[in-house]
Amino acid sequence: MQRRPVNVLIVGGGFGGRYAAKRLAYRLPPGSRLTLLDRNDYLLYTPMLTEVAGGSVSADHIKAPNVSLPRRVEVIKDELQSADLATRTVTLASGRTISADHIVFALGSVTNYRHVEGAQEHSLSMKTLQDAQGARRMTQENVRRASAATSADERKRLLSFVVAGGGYTGVETIAALNDLATDTAAQVGISSRELQVTLIEPAKRLMAEMPEALATYGQERLSKDGIRVRTGIGVAKVEQDSLTLTNGETLDAGLFVWDTGIVPNPVIDSFACKKGEKGGIAVDSTFRVPEHRGVWAIGDCAEIPKPYASGSFFEPTAQNAIREGAHVADNILAYIAGRSLKPFVYKQIGELAVLSRYGGVANVYGVQVRGLLAWLMWRAIYVVKMIGMRQRLGILWDWIRLQFGRQYVPA
Numbered sequence: 001m002q003r004r005p006v007n008v009l010i011v012g013g014g015f016g017g018r019y020a021a022k023r024l025a026y027r028l029p030p031g032s033r034l035t036l037l038d039r040n041d042y043l044l045y046t047p048m049l050t051e052v053a054g055g056s057v058s059a060d061h062i063k064a065p066n067v068s069l070p071r072r073v074e075v076i077k078d079e080l081q082s083a084d085l086a087t088r089t090v091t092l093a094s095g096r097t098i099s100a101d102h103i104v105f106a107l108g109s110v111t112n113y114r115h116v117e118g119a120q121e122h123s124l125s126m127k128t129l130q131d132a133q134g135a136r137r138m139t140q141e142n143v144r145r146a147s148a149a150t151s152a153d154e155r156k157r158l159l160s161f162v163v164a165g166g167g168y169t170g171v172e173t174i175a176a177l178n179d180l181a182t183d184t185a186a187q188v189g190i191s192s193r194e195l196q197v198t199l200i201e202p203a204k205r206l207m208a209e210m211p212e213a214l215a216t217y218g219q220e221r222l223s224k225d226g227i228r229v230r231t232g233i234g235v236a237k238v239e240q241d242s243l244t245l246t247n248g249e250t251l252d253a254g255l256f257v258w259d260t261g262i263v264p265n266p267v268i269d270s271f272a273c274k275k276g277e278k279g280g281i282a283v284d285s286t287f288r289v290p291e292h293r294g295v296w297a298i299g300d301c302a303e304i305p306k307p308y309a310s311g312s313f314f315e316p317t318a319q320n321a322i323r324e325g326a327h328v329a330d331n332i333l334a335y336i337a338g339r340s341l342k343p344f345v346y347k348q349i350g351e352l353a354v355l356s357r358y359g360g361v362a363n364v365y366g367v368q369v370r371g372l373l374a375w376l377m378w379r380a381i382y383v384v385k386m387i388g389m390r391q392r393l394g395i396l397w398d399w400i401r402l403q404f405g406r407q408y409v410p411a
């Protein structure tokens with residue numbers, strides 16, 4: 001291996017960036033520099049965001065702090081403003097500039113508002129900790145305010161909860177908010193029959209990622225829990241406290257969550273490189289940005305071709321991003337040692353979704369599981385995968401308090 005020290009910068013410390021940093025920490029030539037830049041000082045464990053929204057897990061317990069990374073990783077908390085790919089130099093919000101021999105962009109994604117009028121202004125999304133905490137606070141506040149409302153219209157509006165988007169995060173969001181609203185309503189003497197909880201999905205069925213039988217089971221389960229599932233219809237316009245569907249119907253929405261997918265982080269729009277069909281940085285299957293030596297991109301902000309399926313790309317999931325992080329690290333090490341790079345090849349293990357208390361669906365290695373067993377699998381897998389023992393124990397404690405003591409975590 002060539003022993004010349006190198007300077008590697010990873011931009012974005014989410015799933016992809018963190019796993020790239022961990023892999024590189026002890027493998028770079030002596031004297032090398034490894035820097036991780038992120039606007040936050042933690043990795044957000046998104047699979048449990050809806051648990052925070054539902055009040056069953058504390059926000060603190062789904063943050064994996066960057067200080068827990070190996071000491072060889074220099075962590076910088078700052079925001080990327082722009083990047084000159086030709087000179088491999090980034091400019092940060094603080095005014096600082098950093099240049100490197102290799103830069104890995106792992107900047108993630110943002111909510112896709114799909115150009116629907118009013119969607120961004122009048123909805124919450126389910127992407128950040130603030131989104132989840134906001135949804136949780138508002139759900140309980142609205143139910144409590146409804147119990148004191150003086151007009152029937154106001155009471156009806158406050159008790160209306162709508163989620164747009166029936167992918168697995170939309171499904172998990174509506175299930176979590178429904179459980180929280182139902183329990184809060186019982187505490188203030190409101191019948192759960194008064195709650196209007198609606199999930200809207202333009203496709204014919206929910207959870208396109210799941211096999212049809214599991215999606216059908218999931219839909220039936222949500223309906224049994226009192227959630228109105230509207231498939232085959234979209235949202236045309238969103239206003240403060242109400243929305244209009246594509247058939248012209250209007251719905252009250254005291255709380256409205258927009259959860260209809262993602263687009264790559266817009267900060268990459270100004271990068272001088274080719275973008276893919278979905279707007280992500282177009283890379284080859286080794287994660288190289290072809291126009292610029294030493295520039296790499298992974299995760300939700302990149303469009304990575306599947307070498308085994310021409311014309312298709314890796315899905316924007318944490319499951320993929322984690323493996324892409326480790327793989328880009330190996331390719332950087334191969335590059336500096338003069339070895340050939342390997343294309344990224346990975347097939348997702350499966351998908352899981354938690355539906356409500358004691359309900360879930362899972363498709364793991366092609367084995368389909370539903371109900372209590374899927375709910376237990378979801379919990380076991382995601383708590384084990386959470387980064388950090390303190391966080392794992394915290395999550396377990398939060399769940400025990402809720403299951404046995406009916407206590408939600410403090411808002």
Ligand SMILES: Cc1cc2nc3c(=O)[nH]c(=O)nc-3n(C[C@H](O)[C@H](O)[C@H](O)COP(=O)(O)OP(=O)(O)OC[C@H]3O[C@@H](n4cnc5c(N)ncnc54)[C@H](O)[C@@H]3O)c2cc1C
Binds near residue numbers: 013
């Ligand atoms: C509610 C929810 C549930 C999910 N559940 C699952 C699941 O169960 N399984 C699964 O596989 N996937 C799941 N996902 C998808 C998964 O979270 C993403 O695919 C994954 O996080 C992508 O990893 P990444 O490294 O590309 O981006 P991210 O993990 O999003 O990391 C991007 C990082 O870049 C930082 N950043 C962004 N812009 C800047 C800037 N300008 N300057 C500095 N730093 C910046 C961010 O702070 C962030 O830390 C879920 C997503 C959501 C929203």
